[in-house]
Amino acid sequence: MGNDGGCVARGHRICIVTHAGDMKCHGNGKQHGSADGHDDDPRMASAFQKHQFTILLTLFQIVFMILFGLFGKYDTATMPEGSEDSLPMAVKYPLFQDTHVMIFIGFGFLMTFLKRYGFSAISINMLLACFTIEWGMIVRGMLGHEFAHEGKFTIGLEQLLTSDFAAAVVLISMGAMLGKLSPVQYLIMALIETPVAIFIEHTVVHTFHVNDVGGSIVVHAFGAYFGLACSKAFGDKSQREHENEGSIYHSDIYAMIGAIFLWVFWPSFNAGVAEPADARQRAVCNTFLSLVACTITTFIVSQATDHHKKFDMVHIANSTLAGGVAIGTTANVVLNPLHAMCVGVVAGALSVIGYKYITPVLNNKVGAHDTCGVHNLHGMPGVLAGLVSVVFVLIYEPASYGKSLTVIYPAWNSASSQAVNQLIGVGLVLVSSLISGMVTGFILKLKLFNQVREKELYADGDYFETPADYDFNTRIVSRIDRVEINEHTQLTQKEI
């Protein structure tokens, strides 16, 4: 005589219930921390733990500002007072702004794909990028010639651009750790990684004279392998099969906002520091063609390797970008459109295969969980970029570059010596990123730093004020399968 009779015969039934206690939080649009929130639990949180984000970030910011105050000065060399030469900025500013969009919109939205981690992804991306921009500007400034001679470092348009590159390194590593760190831990990671990455970049570029115009070796490969090693050292099993780790329909579309802005502006990233003008145009064209070929390859391999012959949005959002990474080191070098396209094709295929077959192995066998799959978007394509650079050093005639040769390869001696240097660069980055990442992972595990509760992995709830519906789609939608409407006024009236 159940009044749900028409439905329950199917063997399951869903009741929609509320706890009296939970209802309290509705109505004002915000869910405030529940009793089990770690911050509210006096047993778990010392004063330092409760305030450590505030304390540490304030401290870092003060130190950074003191360093800026002591050593920073604006560029008056390339643009002296009253200068009316508008061309330098007309050339560089659009490249910088495109890169700036990539860092904040591109990386930020690409990481919103997790269903319950949208606020964190976009916000922590912004925080880490700003933190690294300041820290990176200081570190890079202190490594420069000018600082050695004058005790000052210059800040100008060029430095804004390279500070965005520094941010990219940290954001790539963040991709591997996404959802597993507390805000404090993200900061500690950035604090350690930035000087290591910039020092290694400095060594690779200035000691070994490696050409890496788009930073595929020193930015992408470094960031990815640092992140993976960090994840290996830091991770435990609970992070590897968590119900929060997945997307919803809308979050996959948000991610595409980030993905496409990265895709569209990648030529500016790779051409940002390319000199002179002909090399800059080549960098744009090579990146463009590599991305186009990579995208087509991504669609082919994504479908071909799927059991149901469906495309996977993870591949569309990530592997399509691998062509930009893989051509990055040699964007100013490649002289033949077909060569750029070949690089893109290999990168796209490698990346999809990575998502499909290598990431699960890294996750389950190696224990290096990689939330965003940065190994497939930045790691392997970055190493590929390095290897490709060896090939192109060897196959192109140096004379083809005319006067640009010494700009592209400042210490050109012979093709084989340059090729060896390019290889050394790749090796140095791999070794240093893995070691420093591993060490960082162990440091992040220290109980000193706030850790994410297992239940709140890949979730905003502990760190952001969230509206009442924040986990509706993930907590409830997937359990409601169908709504049936039955007319049964009569039956009901009888029952009453």
Place this chain on the structure above:
Amino acid sequence: MGNDGGCVARGHRICIVTHAGDMKCHGNGKQHGSADGHDDDPRMASAFQKHQFTILLTLFQIVFMILFGLFGKYDTATMPEGSEDSLPMAVKYPLFQDTHVMIFIGFGFLMTFLKRYGFSAISINMLLACFTIEWGMIVRGMLGHEFAHEGKFTIGLEQLLTSDFAAAVVLISMGAMLGKLSPVQYLIMALIETPVAIFIEHTVVHTFHVNDVGGSIVVHAFGAYFGLACSKAFGDKSQREHENEGSIYHSDIYAMIGAIFLWVFWPSFNAGVAEPADARQRAVCNTFLSLVACTITTFIVSQATDHHKKFDMVHIANSTLAGGVAIGTTANVVLNPLHAMCVGVVAGALSVIGYKYITPVLNNKVGAHDTCGVHNLHGMPGVLAGLVSVVFVLIYEPASYGKSLTVIYPAWNSASSQAVNQLIGVGLVLVSSLISGMVTGFILKLKLFNQVREKELYADGDYFETPADYDFNTRIVSRIDRVEINEHTQLTQKEI
């Protein structure tokens, strides 16, 4: 004594039920193809059908790369080796990047308005754009002087920009066919349309010396009428009143991301190839003013023609852009701000009226279903642009252009001869697009190519791995009207 008594008296009741079978797919965040998926059904799918996307796209990509390898070379004329002339790229690169954003973000997100077709819209947009960029570069290259003389075609910044224009043609046609084609069919459409469109453009511009700086005739009108004719030849009744064809609240907002980026960057599209500098500035200003006036007109007409005096997001997202199309042909020509605004006003009104009164007729009487309403955004405004160009040829003094005249109208003879040429251009585009679109529609109907199942029209399900909530808002939300909370602990306790 039913414990739902408080609710059911209203005459309907909703039970929320799950099928045991369906529940299997929950939990891992992905819904895998169900038993009725065509790809899984051995009776329906030959090996070729199952793999045809992989096979065909691989084949096309290989052929394209061979052609790039044989005939493509980088531009070393405008920027020779070691060139330090940064100005050409400083002028053109931002215009190119804005256009690039329009193609991938603009068109891509504008088409995400369908409630269940977001993954496809944004992904297939990307795939088709890349496919057409490659194919268009080859076709355009082979039609050029250089290829005729040297057997090579050049790739440089200019060619990246024009390849984006080629992509626009195909993406406009995609708008008319949105949701009705399988990935393979979209590719076939792009494969056929691209060479026809570029050949017609070449004829219009180089044989008849038509001025169409923003491509309103050869890009917008061609793409729209090709798509409509294709839809007419391809369509059947099931596509015309399908429950999946509609938006949800969020998808209408996604679409605005695309719409506004198109709106904001349209001046760059129309000025992209405008020469010299004064004509470039005019192209920007005319497009800006036409869009502004068009937008205001759209709001007026959208509300005025609505029975409930409400605005319609379809108009806001689409008709506001018609001013960019309508001024496109003459963006470099118009010498008076008011004239640009008048063009925008007419375009906005025409476009809203098109959505309101003409699209239903095309759909129901003519049988040319137009998912995005490209007829109202690109078709009619494109033809309007052509007619407007005739008017402006006749009313302006040629002397007003100074030295620019021969750049704008390279074969200027007299106003009347140029006016006739402009008209011939419009006519040629209309005839060729309708015929080639119609033929393409018949080809797409061939059983040889995978067709979309009727149930999965305008839906991602058959072609993309979708999260569990993907159709929640469309399948379930619309059936839940209200949630009531009743306190009846006592009643319940008695029952227990």
Place this chain on the structure above:
Amino acid sequence: MGNDGGCVARGHRICIVTHAGDMKCHGNGKQHGSADGHDDDPRMASAFQKHQFTILLTLFQIVFMILFGLFGKYDTATMPEGSEDSLPMAVKYPLFQDTHVMIFIGFGFLMTFLKRYGFSAISINMLLACFTIEWGMIVRGMLGHEFAHEGKFTIGLEQLLTSDFAAAVVLISMGAMLGKLSPVQYLIMALIETPVAIFIEHTVVHTFHVNDVGGSIVVHAFGAYFGLACSKAFGDKSQREHENEGSIYHSDIYAMIGAIFLWVFWPSFNAGVAEPADARQRAVCNTFLSLVACTITTFIVSQATDHHKKFDMVHIANSTLAGGVAIGTTANVVLNPLHAMCVGVVAGALSVIGYKYITPVLNNKVGAHDTCGVHNLHGMPGVLAGLVSVVFVLIYEPASYGKSLTVIYPAWNSASSQAVNQLIGVGLVLVSSLISGMVTGFILKLKLFNQVREKELYADGDYFETPADYDFNTRIVSRIDRVEINEHTQLTQKEI
């Protein structure tokens, strides 16, 4: 024996019910106006009320076009016919386009944070911006020298940029009034505010020779205090604690699209009219550093002042931008990176504290409801910018600017006289914005203009065709707390 026994013991139960009457609106994907819609009620709406948007906007547009026709002409001075000097546009066009993105994407999406007001936010933003661009171009043109001498005003790239600035003023005021005005009322507000704001700007810049390169005084402070005064005069209690005023998870993420584009392109806004080249580079660098430091400060203060030590997305989306406002007036002036960072730190802290402690007071005590918190993003930081400009006038050596000095401070006499002028500028803007805003608020209250029904405050329903799910997340989701699945086939079968 209730078959919901497992659930109801918790004391609440939710039934999901539908009214037969309500179901009518489902199925076609659109909810049409219900019987209580004001437009449908003949008792409430005179013909003028029903059509007033159409009538007034048509009238305004016709008048604007007549004025453009009589007085507008294109710029042929900086770019004469046939000009081949591409540099001016290469320098300015990217700055203009970035600003253009800020106005339409930035402001537009930032205001989509309300859960039921997304269509209105993005659409009305577009409408008001276009309306103000036209109206502002006319007003500014008529105040110029050229108009006084020749009876014409020029339109060129420079004027497109300044018309975007004019739009910003109105959009900031719109932020204070968001959700409380009907489309007609928004137009009336823009109609009144634009000439006042431009006249005051003209006085501040041309009479008092105030340096306000990024418009923080004349754009941000003016817009904010105008909006607050308008809100005070217009508002009533029903607007201050409305259930529609709040966000959902997705709308907070949309808002971040707008926030980050504003953040990324703010250097272009502040550098847009900076001359010469060295001042332009400084404007970019100062804005960049101020924003970075402001963002870090926002995270610190947002968490430190929160009871649960959580970040608030309202701060992340808004207060991070305060650094761009606060450095705006002096972006071309500041000569030391640390100084720019200090301005950013103060701005970020001030803005978060404003949201936390000042906005509630303004709302509850002063009665000036501020939907977007423009007081914290534009108002206080704008005043701060003005005060900061006094400080920097006094502390920097005028000689440091070289030849740029007379461009930055065209009527430079002495540091103290310039400082006084800067202060007068701030005072003039505050007084004029408060008075004109107050008057406008009273005008908007006139019953002559359509008013928003109390129930439909902060909601799209009365003004936009909305899909069936439009208020699902806000109306229903927050009341469903948990879905339980119980296997009870046996029980059910017994009951049947």
